[in-house]
Amino acid sequence: MSKFLSDHETRIWLIFCLILFIVLQSSFPGISQTTSVKAENVSTKTEPLSDSRLEPLRHVNSYFPFTPSASPEEWATRARQVRQRILVSLGLWPMPTQHPLEPIIHGRIVRGDYTVENVYFQSMPGFYVTGNLYRPVGKTEKLPGVICPHGHWSDGRFHEESNANMISLVAAGAEQYYEGGRSPLQARCVGLARMGCVVFHYDMLGYADSKQLSLDLVHRFAKQMREMNTPENWGLFSPRAETHAQSVMGLQTFNSIRALDFIISLPEVDPARIAVTGASGGGTQTMILCGIDSRPALSFPAVMPSTAMQGGCTCENACGLRVGTGNMEFAALFAPKPQGITAADDWTIELASKGFPELQTHYRILGAPDNVILLNRTDFQHNYNAVSRNAMYRLANKHFGLGLEEPIEEQDYQRLTEAQMSVWDSEHPAPDNSVDFERGLLRWWHEDSEAQLSAATPNDVDSWKLFQELYGIGLDVIIGRNLSEKRQFEWEPINIRQDNHTLVSTARLHNITESEVVPVMELKPVRNSDHIVIWLDRNGAAGLLDKAGVPIAPVQALLDKGTTVYGVDLFYQGEFLEDGKPITRTRQVEFKIGISSPRKMRVMRDAAAYTFGYNYSVFSQRVHDVLSLVGYLYEMGHQESRIDLVGLAGAGHWAAAALAQSKGKVHAAAIDSTRFRFSNVEDLFHPDFLPGGAKYGDLPGMIALTAPTPMWIAGEDSDSSRLAVQVYEAAGAGDRLHFSAATGDDIGQESVSWLLDQ
Numbered sequence: 001m002s003k004f005l006s007d008h009e010t011r012i013w014l015i016f017c018l019i020l021f022i023v024l025q026s027s028f029p030g031i032s033q034t035t036s037v038k039a040e041n042v043s044t045k046t047e048p049l050s051d052s053r054l055e056p057l058r059h060v061n062s063y064f065p066f067t068p069s070a071s072p073e074e075w076a077t078r079a080r081q082v083r084q085r086i087l088v089s090l091g092l093w094p095m096p097t098q099h100p101l102e103p104i105i106h107g108r109i110v111r112g113d114y115t116v117e118n119v120y121f122q123s124m125p126g127f128y129v130t131g132n133l134y135r136p137v138g139k140t141e142k143l144p145g146v147i148c149p150h151g152h153w154s155d156g157r158f159h160e161e162s163n164a165n166m167i168s169l170v171a172a173g174a175e176q177y178y179e180g181g182r183s184p185l186q187a188r189c190v191g192l193a194r195m196g197c198v199v200f201h202y203d204m205l206g207y208a209d210s211k212q213l214s215l216d217l218v219h220r221f222a223k224q225m226r227e228m229n230t231p232e233n234w235g236l237f238s239p240r241a242e243t244h245a246q247s248v249m250g251l252q253t254f255n256s257i258r259a260l261d262f263i264i265s266l267p268e269v270d271p272a273r274i275a276v277t278g279a280s281g282g283g284t285q286t287m288i289l290c291g292i293d294s295r296p297a298l299s300f301p302a303v304m305p306s307t308a309m310q311g312g313c314t315c316e317n318a319c320g321l322r323v324g325t326g327n328m329e330f331a332a333l334f335a336p337k338p339q340g341i342t343a344a345d346d347w348t349i350e351l352a353s354k355g356f357p358e359l360q361t362h363y364r365i366l367g368a369p370d371n372v373i374l375l376n377r378t379d380f381q382h383n384y385n386a387v388s389r390n391a392m393y394r395l396a397n398k399h400f401g402l403g404l405e406e407p408i409e410e411q412d413y414q415r416l417t418e419a420q421m422s423v424w425d426s427e428h429p430a431p432d433n434s435v436d437f438e439r440g441l442l443r444w445w446h447e448d449s450e451a452q453l454s455a456a457t458p459n460d461v462d463s464w465k466l467f468q469e470l471y472g473i474g475l476d477v478i479i480g481r482n483l484s485e486k487r488q489f490e491w492e493p494i495n496i497r498q499d500n501h502t503l504v505s506t507a508r509l510h511n512i513t514e515s516e517v518v519p520v521m522e523l524k525p526v527r528n529s530d531h532i533v534i535w536l537d538r539n540g541a542a543g544l545l546d547k548a549g550v551p552i553a554p555v556q557a558l559l560d561k562g563t564t565v566y567g568v569d570l571f572y573q574g575e576f577l578e579d580g581k582p583i584t585r586t587r588q589v590e591f592k593i594g595i596s597s598p599r600k601m602r603v604m605r606d607a608a609a610y611t612f613g614y615n616y617s618v619f620s621q622r623v624h625d626v627l628s629l630v631g632y633l634y635e636m637g638h639q640e641s642r643i644d645l646v647g648l649a650g651a652g653h654w655a656a657a658a659l660a661q662s663k664g665k666v667h668a669a670a671i672d673s674t675r676f677r678f679s680n681v682e683d684l685f686h687p688d689f690l691p692g693g694a695k696y697g698d699l700p701g702m703i704a705l706t707a708p709t710p711m712w713i714a715g716e717d718s719d720s721s722r723l724a725v726q727v728y729e730a731a732g733a734g735d736r737l738h739f740s741a742a743t744g745d746d747i748g749q750e751s752v753s754w755l756l757d758q
Helices: 007-026 072-089 163-172 184-195 215-220 239-243 248-265 281-292 327-332 356-365 386-399 435-455 461-479 540-544 553-560 618-635 652-660 698-704 722-730 746-757
Strands: 104-110 114-124 127-136 143-149 198-202 269-279 298-302 339-343 372-376 489-499 502-511 516-525 531-536 564-568 642-647 668-672 711-714 737-740
Touching (some): 072 281, 072 327, 072 356, 072 461, 114 184, 114 248, 114 435, 143 184, 143 248, 184 386, 248 269, 248 281, 269 281, 269 386, 281 298, 281 327, 298 386, 327 356, 339 356, 339 386, 356 372, 461 652, 461 698, 461 722, 489 618, 502 618, 516 553, 516 618, 531 540, 531 553, 531 618, 540 564, 553 564, 564 618, 618 642, 618 652, 642 652, 652 668, 652 698, 668 746, 698 722, 711 746, 722 737, 737 746
Parallel strands (some): 143 198, 143 269, 269 298, 339 372, 531 564, 531 642, 642 668, 668 711, 711 737
Antiparallel strands (some): 104 114, 114 127, 127 198, 502 516, 516 564
16 A cells, blocks of 8 residues: 555545534534625625516506416316405405485387386495486386496497497497487487387496596596595595505496496396496406306497506506406406407407407306307497397397397487486486595495405404405405415526535526516524524525624524525515615606507606506515415425524514415415504605505404414514414414514514514
8 A cells, every 4th residue: 555645535534524523523513604695695696586577567558368268167266266356455354234215217209119218326335336227118028127338438328329420330330310310329229118128227337327426536537636545535546445445446347336226126127137237447347247247148249358558547557456467368257158258440450350259268168159259340440330239139139049130220319318318307416426425435335345354353263264265255356366276386596605614505496387486595404403494584585694604693594403494585676776775766657648549748747557457466476475485385395304494674564464374385474564564655656556455354364374383573472463363263363362572682582582483
């Protein structure tokens, strides 16, 4: 044997000594050493982040394709999710209490084979639906009922075409009669009444007799008014209205539901033969109503369903409504029941090739291929003209079994004047339309919802499960994601090094399913346990470290016990920031005035729905990132590990929401809420603005949904989070909810001590 070792043998010997040294060190857990991480190792930057959320925001004029489900069973699940999205987004989950209608019907006018009457009734206390009721004369049997929302025609129900327009419309074949064609809205009602239907033609908010909320407010809102964003008596479009899921579209949809209640209440109407039909904005109401209410048997939304423009008015938009869905899917909710749609020279011009073929496939999968039709008349401008009405008449004749000889042709009629159609007169004075009325209406809506939600507060395990469904569905829609479904992930290592007893890694977690990326820092003790803590901080992953690059004391305490700690750059934290400065306002969609011309003026309108009706809020997206990391760790072999969640230093509200949506995949959590409340966010574009966030108990409601997960909470007490206390007790987990009075630096140390004891 040679006296001297070769170079190769020397390298092997040195490696052996290094390994032996590390093993000997790890054999003495009582020896605590501090990990130092240089600042350049905090960043995982190698190339720009490729994240779908950094692309331009979606908006009303984006592309909204519809993909049919593969089977009826798959569609049943999807349809339930879309209906829940509509109901929650429109503030109809739970449904407002159905106040007695107390209808007033007056001013009967006889027109030979039909009559017309003026109608108003209460939708909510003191809030009236107004319109005209058309009934056939001489019918004794039960009759089909039709409700007609009118859309954005000038003057609404009182609309009249000019003489000049009538000449061109008749010449083009769009209308047959100069007299009757002057009001395509009345013509539809008269035509249906003559066929033997009872028809209720009602006002959209702000039009004709529905003036309790003004036309400018409902359809042209542009600028926030500070006086309408007060803690107790707020107005429409304000941040407080939006965080309570209160919108013009929600009110208008509830009016449509009440219009159904009204027509079905009429003794001569057959509740099994109910139709809804409207065009443009009335088509939006037709789609939405028929998508969420099971009572209509026939739907005819004209010139509205499409994969293009989704409805440009504030009355057609609500926060959360079209995130991940769109009008073609709303129309699909009505399948397999009979439905007709129309296309014209407007945003529906490509409907025959984009949208309708998929809708046909959808109907075929559901076993009713002949129950959907398209009238493709793109030679006409935006309309509900005689040609379109005749298509609707044929559909009603067929599916309601009216037995009328076809083709069904309209006959001329004598139009009603505005004075004849008007609901309000000296004997029936118009109701309050003041600003105080608007505030009072929203207050009633809020208090009614609060009463229903409060009544759902559980007192035992069975009622706890019902609470989880009511509140849980609301939060599912508002946050937009939970961990009940598996996702595809990819872990991209960026950098790894060892500092004393800790492996320091940086990586990018790719959520392949949603095309998102989450920058992550992992601090892993060489002698590690199966305990994992995800640590959230307002500064992102950098919050694990102090200015010297050393783990902060509570994180070091976890490392000393063998706990692996993950820090995260949530959306618009850390790597997402070009200048490193926290964002103070989020992006806003520019609203384009006009339908089809790209040269139309672009303006900013302070209606939150134009942005958040199509895009998740930054708050929700940050919660998504937390869920991505939890889901990845759980799915990648850590089901038997213990995954805990910490949210301190301004991150408690993210942690609470993520925990509520983690579906049992987190063992315990420690948060500092800082007494945050979504209802107190006064800027629609603040990073913590969350549409609907205050609706279901605000932050304490989210905490309540985490039951029975063990939770340590600073910033709250049993009074401020009474709902959470009651829910935990009902779930048999009252001892798992721990309130702490700790402040300052004590919060971190006390929360970690509590976690390590669990």
